[in-house]
Amino acid sequence: MSDATVPAMFGPKSAARWVGAVSGAVLPVMAVVAAIVAIWYGGSVMMNRAWTLDQIERRGLEMTAMEIVADAMNQERPVLPTPHQVFAELWDTTVVEPVMRERRGTLQGNPRNLLFHAYHTLWPTILGFGVGTFLGILLAVGIVHSRAMDMSVMPWAIASQTIPILAIAPIIVVVVSNLPALNNAVDQGWISEDTKLLVPKALISSYLSFFPVVVGMVAGLRSPQVSDLDLMRTYSASRGQTFWKLRLPASVPFLFTSLKVSIAAALVGTIVAELPTGARFGLGARLLTGSYYGQTIQIWSALFMAAICAAALVILLGALEKIVLKRMGVRP
C-alpha cells in the first residue's frame, strides 16, 4: 500500500536511461539520413549528367569522368538539385538575405528571404487550422449528440474530402476575392489588400483541416465505455455534464492525434491555395515562380521550407500534447 514506486520512476537512473534512448534512436536515424543523402547525390548525378554531356559535345570540351560528376552536382538549373545546393540556397535565403528591407521609405518584408514567404504561408495556415479545428469540434459534438446530424453530416464531410482540392481551389479563390463584403472592407480601409489575399488561403486551409478533427473527435467523444456512461447515469447527470466531465476529457488524446494530421493538411491547403491566386508571397508562390523560370533549386528549397514548417508545427503540437496530457495525469 506504499507509493514508493512512484518517486523511484524519477530517480537518477532516468538520466542515464534517457541518454541511452537518445543514442539508441540517433544511430538508426543518422544511418537513414546518410542513405537518403547518398541516394539523392546518385540520383542528381544520373539525372543531370545528360546536360553536362550535351554541353561537352556542343562546345567540344574534354572532361574527365570526375569533372563530369562534379559538374552534374553543381549546375545552375539542374534537373535534380543536389543536397548541398539546396542547403546553400536555404542558407542564403534565410540567413544571408536580410529579413526586412528599406522600400519607399519604409521598412518592409524582403521577398528574397524565404522566411518572409514562410511567414505568409504560416499565418493563413494557423488561421485556417484554428477555424477548421473549431468547426471540426463543433461538427463532432453535433454528430455525437444528434442522430439526425450523425446521419446527415458525416456523408457530406466525407464527400467534401473526395473533391480534388486543386480543382476547386481556383473557384474558391475567385469567388472569395470578389465577395462584395470583402472588397468593401478593403475600400473602407478596414483590411489591407494583403489581408484580403489571406482569406481564401485560410478558407481552403480550413477546408482541408476540419476533416481529421471531425473524425478524431467523433471517435474521441464516443470513446467512453458503457460503464463510464452508466456511472454518469447513476448520478442523473445531464447531457451537458456528461459532455464536459466525461466525453470531452476522454476525447483529448484523440484530438491531439487528429490535430497533428490536420495541421499538416492545413499547410498543404494554404500552399495549394497560393498556386492559383497569383499570390506574390508565400511558399506556394515561391514554388510557382520557381517552376516558371526553371529554378529547380528554388523549388526544392521552398519544398524543404514547407517540410520544416510542417515539422515545426507538428513538434509544437506534440509538445502541447505532452503538457496537456501530463496535467491530465496520463501515466508517463
Add this chain to the structure above:
Amino acid sequence: MPDPVSSQSVDQRAASVISARGLDLTFQTADGPVQALRDVNLEIGKGEFVSFIGPSGCGKTTFLRVIAALEHPTGGQITVNGMTPDEARKSRAYGYVFQAAGLYPWRTIEKNIKLPLEIMGFDAAEQDRRVKNVLQLVDLEGFGKKFPWQLSGGMQQRASIARALAFDADILLMDEPFGALDEIVRDHLNEQLLQLWARTEKTIGFVTHSIPEAVYLSTKIVVMSPRPGRITDVIESDLPRERPLDIRDTPEFLAIAHRVREGLRAGHAYDD
C-alpha cells in the same frame, strides 16, 4: 429449511426500502429474446445488508441495475423508497459501485470523488469536507492527490466506494466490488465494509460469487438461479451484527453457508 415466502413475510415488518413484485426482464437481442429475470419478488428493509449470490448469468447484475434504473423491467413492479427507480435516482437514493473501479484516469482520486458532488451541485467547501470524510472512511487519507494508476487495484476499488459514499445516498449497490482482489485484501475490505455499514446504517445490495463473503457480510442472502434468472431462496442470517473475521469458523456461520450452498445446488438441479 424455511421457504422463501415465509422469510419474505418476516421482512415486511421492517420498513421496506426496495420492493420488487413479480419482476420480469427480457432483453431483446439479435439472437432473440433473453429472459434475464423472471417473477422476482423481494423486500429489502431499511438498513439491511443483502447479498445476491448465484451462478454466472443468473441476473444478479441485471437486478441491481433495475434497482438503480439502469435497466427497466419488462414486467412486474419495483419501488425504491416508495418511488419508481427513476424518481429514486433523481432524489439521489443510491450510490453504485461497479465491478471495475471505473475511476476517470484524468482525475485525481480527490477529483474522482468530487465528480458526483460537482454534478449534484455541492459547493466547494462542502465538497472538500466530504472528500476528506470519505477518504478517511475507506482508509485512503493522503492519497487524494494521486492519480488512479498510482494506486493498487484494492485502493482503486476503495476509492470507487468512497465516490459512491460521497453524496451520502441511503442505498449502496455494489456489483462484485471485490471480485478481482486477492483473499487477504478482500478479507480486509470486507471487515472495513461491515464497519462502514454499522457506522452509516445504509441499506446495501451486494453481488458476490463467494459464499463465505455473502454469509460474513449479510443480514439477508438472496440465492438466484439462471435461465431464466429467478430467486430460489432467501436466507435470513441470525449472526450478530458485530462480526470478527473468525466468526467464519463458528457452527452458526457454517450452517448458513451450508444452506446457501444447498440453495445454489438446488437451482442447478432445477435447471437440468
